[in-house]
Amino acid sequence: MASLRRSAFRPCIDLHNGQVKQIVGGTLSDNKPDTLQTNFVAKQSAGEFAEIYKEKNLTGAHVIKLGPGNDAAAKEALAAWPGGLQIGGGINEENAKEWLDAGASKVIVTSYLFPKGVFSLERLRSLSTAIGKENLVVDVR
Incomplete structure (x- = not known):
């Protein structure tokens, strides 16, 4: 019997x-901030998106902070749907822990686990213990 594939919609709030x-992949750079290209810049706040996701029960949603200056917007989204968004x-x-206390269902960790480009099992274990x-999602692509 052939297995059935199905897609799952995972809403995202990129900040x-x-x-x-919605940023064009590969154009976000700390070294060249003027190269950033966007497909879409929303007029709605992160909190408004979180409220829509909550109303529609779109589970598995996450907030991604792309660089500095996003903490307030991220906390607004988490407050709009406590326990409903990963960050x-x-x-x-x-x-x-601060992000979990602010309402995140889980934290997503990637680059922290790769100091100087090398995976650190010690960091993973320490964070997992903490x-x-x-409460932890490791995103490795």
Whole structure:
């Protein structure tokens, strides 16, 4: 019997400079901020998007902070749907609990686990111990 494939919609709130944006992949760079290209910049706030996702029960949603200047917008989204959104972007052992306390269902960690481009099992274990593995999503692509 052939297995059936199905797609799942995972809503995302990408934040850049405090705004919800859809950024063209590969154009976000700390070294060349003027190369950023967007497909879409929303007029609605991160909190408004979170409220829509909550109303429609779009589970598996996440907020991604793309660079600095996004904490207030991220916290607005988490407050609009406590326990309904995961959060990523700049998450590390020092701030992970703060984001869970702010309402994130889980924290998403990627670059923190790769200091100098090398995977650190020690960092993963330490973070997992600090917040609990049930609160942690490791995003490796």
